[in-house]
Amino acid sequence: MADIRSNFVGIKSPNPFWLASAPPTDKAYNVERAFRAGWGGVVWKTLGEAGPPVVNVNGPRYGAIWGADRRLLGLNNIELITDRDLYLNLTEIKRVKRNWPDRALVVSLMVPCEENAWKAILPLVEETEADGIELNFGCPHGMSERGMGAAVGQVPEYVEMVVRWCKQNTRMPVITKLTPNITDVRKPARAAHAGGTDAVSLINTINSITSVDLDDFAPEPTIDGKGTHGGYCGPAVKPIALNMVAEIARDPAMAGLPISGIGGITTWRDAAEFLVLGSGTVQVCTAAMTYGFKIVEEMAEGLKNWMDAKGHATLDDVIGRATPNVTDWQYLNLNYITKARIDQDLCIKCGRCHIACEDTSHQAITAIVDGARRFEVKEEECVGCNLCVNVCPVEGCIDMVPLAAGSLDQRTGEAVPPSYANWTTHPNNPSRVAAAE
Numbered sequence: 001m002a003d004i005r006s007n008f009v010g011i012k013s014p015n016p017f018w019l020a021s022a023p024p025t026d027k028a029y030n031v032e033r034a035f036r037a038g039w040g041g042v043v044w045k046t047l048g049e050a051g052p053p054v055v056n057v058n059g060p061r062y063g064a065i066w067g068a069d070r071r072l073l074g075l076n077n078i079e080l081i082t083d084r085d086l087y088l089n090l091t092e093i094k095r096v097k098r099n100w101p102d103r104a105l106v107v108s109l110m111v112p113c114e115e116n117a118w119k120a121i122l123p124l125v126e127e128t129e130a131d132g133i134e135l136n137f138g139c140p141h142g143m144s145e146r147g148m149g150a151a152v153g154q155v156p157e158y159v160e161m162v163v164r165w166c167k168q169n170t171r172m173p174v175i176t177k178l179t180p181n182i183t184d185v186r187k188p189a190r191a192a193h194a195g196g197t198d199a200v201s202l203i204n205t206i207n208s209i210t211s212v213d214l215d216d217f218a219p220e221p222t223i224d225g226k227g228t229h230g231g232y233c234g235p236a237v238k239p240i241a242l243n244m245v246a247e248i249a250r251d252p253a254m255a256g257l258p259i260s261g262i263g264g265i266t267t268w269r270d271a272a273e274f275l276v277l278g279s280g281t282v283q284v285c286t287a288a289m290t291y292g293f294k295i296v297e298e299m300a301e302g303l304k305n306w307m308d309a310k311g312h313a314t315l316d317d318v319i320g321r322a323t324p325n326v327t328d329w330q331y332l333n334l335n336y337i338t339k340a341r342i343d344q345d346l347c348i349k350c351g352r353c354h355i356a357c358e359d360t361s362h363q364a365i366t367a368i369v370d371g372a373r374r375f376e377v378k379e380e381e382c383v384g385c386n387l388c389v390n391v392c393p394v395e396g397c398i399d400m401v402p403l404a405a406g407s408l409d410q411r412t413g414e415a416v417p418p419s420y421a422n423w424t425t426h427p428n429n430p431s432r433v434a435a436a437e
């Protein structure tokens with residue numbers, strides 16, 4: 001069976017599944033039960049500096065988006081960092097690490113952007129024998145107004161400065177957790193790299209308002225008639241997180257920088273996608289909050305089964321395997337031509353493909369053939385966009401079929417060229433000559 005033991009910046013864990021810093025990792029009670037359920041590691045809920053802990057709201061702190069079956073697709077929260085005493089957390093961290101030496105225990109930190117504040121907390125964490133620290137530069141609410149979290153993560157110079165302070169003042173590996181609330185995530189990631197970070201983790205939550213109460217005219221969750229933006233996470237953010245992971249993984253300026261992937265991971269398949277795009281470990285929050293700690297069993301078993309089926313022996317065989325296949329649009333093969341094909345045996349004649357293609361695409365699907373309701377692709381109109389595949393309610397009913405080189409593309413009336421060609425050399429590209437020169 002595939003070996004999914006992980007060694008991430010020297011931090012070993014029996015599998016790459018870590019719980020992200022959040023309520024599931026808020027206290028020893030949770031973390032020990034998570035370890036018993038099989039989680040390979042945790043990032044402890046973010047600690048702040050010594051003194052009176054932060055205070056959370058005492059009303060609803062979550063907003064949500066559901067699918068038609070009320071499956072939770074997106075979760076939004078206005079929670080802060082830990083609201084428990086620093087020394088209580090540190091005592092529990094030390095005890096849990098002693099009890100579970102084979103699991104990864106990383107401590108998330110957020111203190112003011114001053115060197116002395118970091119110098120004060122690092123030895124306290126080191127004393128617990130935790131495996132590493134994660135710098136929370138991501139929280140988008142509450143803490144950012146106080147000059148921490150995303151307020152640091154959005155300024156690459158600050159990121160580099162704080163990472164450097166931490167590297168100078170601790171022997172523990174430093175993982176820098178990035179905010180997605182930024183235009184180009186490579187900027188803070190490069191800054192963290194320049195500061196000497198051992199790894200980056202991403203994504204933290206996304207600024208959002210999930211819904212508005214139309215009776216009270218206030219964003220939800222509503223606290224006594226008012227609401228505020230919260231951090232969005234869960235399955236809905238996975239595409240954003242995957243793209244950001246890939247952007248960092250394929251950036252030559254950060255070649256080899258370890259990445260811990262986070263964002264919407266709910267199944268083994270989600271995890272595998274993060275791994276193949278370049279993540280060395282994955283972190284999970286919303287899925288554990290929705291389904292409980294036991295989901296790690298399905299994740300670990302599913303990952304091993306997939307690796308066995310494909311002949312991948314260790315995580316190193318899969319990590320980053322898809323990264324070279326992420327490219328810029330201009331390098332996509334314009335001579336790769338596909339056409340939609342409808343399986344008439346599977347088609348339930350709902351007509352959704354016809355409406356989508358007729359109203360918003362290329363008028364390439366019939367509704368009536370010889371007086372009868374029938375949905376067929378008109379190859380001479382089809383541009384291969386696959387909108388019909390995505391709106392069809394029957395999985396596998398519409399396929400995209402590539403045309404063989406040399407065969408006739410009925411739409412253009414030309415033979416499919418045999419070779420790869422992209423926009424950089426296309427005759428319609430006004431920059432083509434300049435690019436060639």
Ligand SMILES: Cc1cc2nc3c(=O)[nH]c(=O)nc-3n(C[C@H](O)[C@H](O)[C@H](O)COP(=O)(O)O)c2cc1C
Nearest residue numbers: 020021022046077203204233234263264284285286
């Ligand atoms: C209620 C809640 C509290 C969170 N608190 C923290 C935190 O204290 N520190 C942190 O770095 N991230 C925090 N996060 C963000 C998660 O660690 C994670 O980055 C994010 O939820 C995306 O992962 P997911 O889609 O699996 O939930 C929190 C998330 C939630 C839902």
Ligand code: SF4
Nearest residue numbers: 357382383385386388
């Ligand atoms: S692939 Fe696009 S253009 Fe072709 S039939 Fe489907 S929706 Fe229409």
Ligand code: SF4
Nearest residue numbers: 347348350351353392
């Ligand atoms: S959407 Fe799918 S099932 Fe519905 S008519 Fe088109 S091919 Fe048939």
